[in-house]
Each structure stands twice: as structure tokens, then as C-alpha cells.
Amino acid sequence: MNLPVREALRSFRRAPLLSALSVAAIAFSLFTTGLYGLVSLNFSQSIRTLAERVEVVAFVLRGTPAETITLAAQDVAAFPEVLDVTYVSEDQALERAQAELVEFREAYQDLTTNPLPASLEIRLKPEYRSAEHARAVADRLAGFGFVDDVRYGREWVERLDRIRRLGAVIQLVIGAAFILVAVAIIGVTIRITVFQRADEIAIMRLVGATNGFIRGPFVLDGAFKGLLGGVIAVALCRLVYDLFRLGLGVEFPDLAFFDAGGVLLIVLFGTLIGLTGSLLSVGRHLRQV
């Protein structure tokens, strides 16, 4: 077996309690960060779901020929911001109103003429679901001669934008704080491991080990502990997620968990912190002795 690998395994076997504590410290640091990641992920997902409702509606003047509307709809569909365009005729609008606005159902049934106009309902692509883009699309739609009025829920979309911006800043700041705390805790944990093996390092140097040779097992050891900590952190996050989803008696049907990329990211992050933490700690120690 390769010597650095053997030495790394030996360090696990030699000090199982310290190794277990190191893995636990890494796991819990990543677990808290991961939990925050889950909250953040679900917040973002909720905002995205809300943003799906961002829609621009262009009301069509009565008497506009169907071909004109069809051709215009094709033009609108070609806008870079537009996901799709749906034409809602006057009759369809009335049917929908009767179905959705239950409290006015009787009022609608008594009508002799349909007061509702036809419209083009325009959904935007996810990256364009903001007040700025909705306004831009609305402005362009207003330029069509057959368009009577354009609505996109300006106030609501602007409020959504503000929530999204505030959310992004909070996610970034708190996320960075969580990551920093995790890095600090993991760094201290790894430094304790290095201190615990200070005598061994001194002996390695005494017999002519190069710094690279000394670093090897520590870096592997740190990377492995980070990897293990990452896997445990993901498992704990999953446990909490399942408890929330199934165990608390409260339904969270849309609650999301990390996808494969997210899981890999946490595990890689743990591995990377373990690896770089070890590299820095040993390097610092080697410079001091």
C-alpha cells in the first residue's frame, strides 16, 4: 500500500477517538451549513414558484380579427423574454370567470352580453420574471394597435423583486457566515490533530523526511475526514428533511432536498476543507518548528 495512505490509515487507527471527534466536528459544521443550505434552497424554490405567476396580459380590443391576433401572438412569442403566449377568447374568458370566480357565478349567468375582452396571456422565461422585464414586454405589447390595455401586476411583481433581492443578500451573508464558521471549526479540529502528532512530525524531520512527505499523510487524513464528515452531514440533513416531511404531522409537499449535484457539492466541500485545512495546518506547523 502507498506509504501516505498507510500512514493516514494508521493515524485513524492510532487515535480513533480523536479521529471520530474530528469527523464529528466536521460533520456537524457541515450539517449546520447544510441545514441552512436546505432552508435557502426551499426559500429560493418558493420564490421561483411565486415567480411562475409573473404574467403579462394584453387585453384585445373588441372586433379585432382573429388572424391579426394570431399573427401578433407569433411575433410576441418570438420576444427573447417570452416563454409562451396563450390566446384567451372572450368566451373562454367568461367560462374561466364562471369557473374560478364562484361568488360571481350567478351574476355572470344573468349576463346577456359577454363583458370580458379577449386577451393574450404571456408567460415569461424564468430568468426574465422580474418587474423590469415584465414592464419591457408590457411596453412593447402596448405598441400593438389592437391592444386595449396591458397588465402585469406591477406592484406585486415589484414586491416579489424586493423579496428576491433581500433574500439573495441574506442568503449570501448568512451562508458566508455559516461557511466561515464551518471552516474555522474544521480548521481548529485539524490543527488539534496536527498538534497531537507534533512529536511524530519532529521525528519525521529528524530522520530526513521532506516537507512533502510529511504533508502527504496529513493531507490524505484531512481529506478523508472531510469526505466522511460531508457524507455524514448529508445523511443528517436528509434525516431532518424526512422528519419535517413525514414525521412532524405537518404536510410540506413541496419541500425540496439537494439534488445529486448539491449532495456532491457538500461532500466535495467537506473534502476540500479537510484537505486544505490539513495542508495549511501542517504547513504552518512545519514553518514554526
Add this chain to the structure above:
Amino acid sequence: MIRFTHVSKQFGNGTQALRDVSFQVGKGEFVFLTGHSGAGKSTILSLISAHERPTEGDVRVAGLPIAQLRAAQVPRLRRRLGIVFQDFRLLEHRTAEENVAFALEVTGARPEAIQGKVMRVLTKVGLASKARAYPRELSGGEQQRVAIARALVNDPPIFLADEPTGNLDDRAAKIVFRLIRDIHAGGTTVVFATHALELVRAAQFRTLELKQGGLVYDSAEEQGVVA
């Protein structure tokens, strides 16, 4: 082999460990470093092994200038030195043979060559039968012999001993000293720091005496024979 030219060493806390020390040790020579605690014996060994750098003056070991040694050259120098200490400095979680093998492993020696070499040196120090024992299972004298075996396994041309008999009873100390004499008899240059004057007097090797960081006596100068 080893040359100190007007060497002074002051530590960061202001302690003046060596003051203007000059001497040479020739190839194959055996030199005692004597003096009270704090006289500078260990500092000289630390300078030879590049654990410390001189504040002033020049230290050369096998032609290498210690003050100018690059970090990458230090391990190479140490592989040419065998070093033993009063406190043995063995890895507690490794057996005697693993401790000795470790000194070869760090040099990148081929695994198939390691076992034979390790057993050869353990036999040389009389511990072949305790190759599988852990340091805690060995007496002080035996632990020091393992440390000597580790120091010898790379066939170093220079052997440094820092109070190697300081923690041992008389019998164990004699065995260890006899071993180091045998190493010297094989052509290895030996620098042996000790305050055991009876050992120094009995052995009749060149003696350098230090006092408060200064070299106050060199038996070779007295005899008119300086390497």
C-alpha cells in the same frame, strides 16, 4: 567533515547559546562535547543537524554551509546524519522494526530492501529478537538501542549523540556507549555530547569543553593534534 568558524548563536528570546566557537571534526573522528547544562552542547548538535542556523559565523557539515542551506537541502543533509537523543524519540505506536524502517521509508527506499536492512541493524544493536516489541515494552537501554538502529539504518557518515546515556543505568549506558564506539570503529564520525565525565575520561577520545556558550578546552589543541 564538520567545521565551525567563529560561530555564535543567539535565540529569539535573547539567550546567547554560543559565542565565537571555532573547531573542526575530521572524517572518522570521535569527539566528546562536554560542559554543564546550558553550556551549548545541544546547540552545536542542532546547528550540525540544521535544526538551527548560526547567528554569526560559518558552520559546514560535509561541505554544506548550514546558514545558506535551502529548505529542500535540509532533509538530504539529515539523511547523512544519524542522531540519537537522551529521550530516545521513538514513535510509541510503532514496533522497534517499524521505528527503524520508518527512517528508510522517508527516503523512498524500496520496500523489499527495507526489511533486510532493518533486521541487519537491529541485529547489530542486539535487538533482533525484540523487533516486534513496542517502545513501552522495552527498557530504557533497549529503546536507546532502537534509536541507534534507526540512526544507523541509512549508513550515515556522521553520528550525533545528545546525552544518549543520560536516562540509562550504568549497565545500559555501557552497552550503548560500546555500540557507539563500534559505530565509530566502522569509520563513522561521531560527535557525542555528554556531561558524564567518567565516560569521557575512560574513553580517551578528543574532548571539546564548553562553558556558557564558549569553547574553553580542546584536548586536540593541548596535544597539538587538530583535525
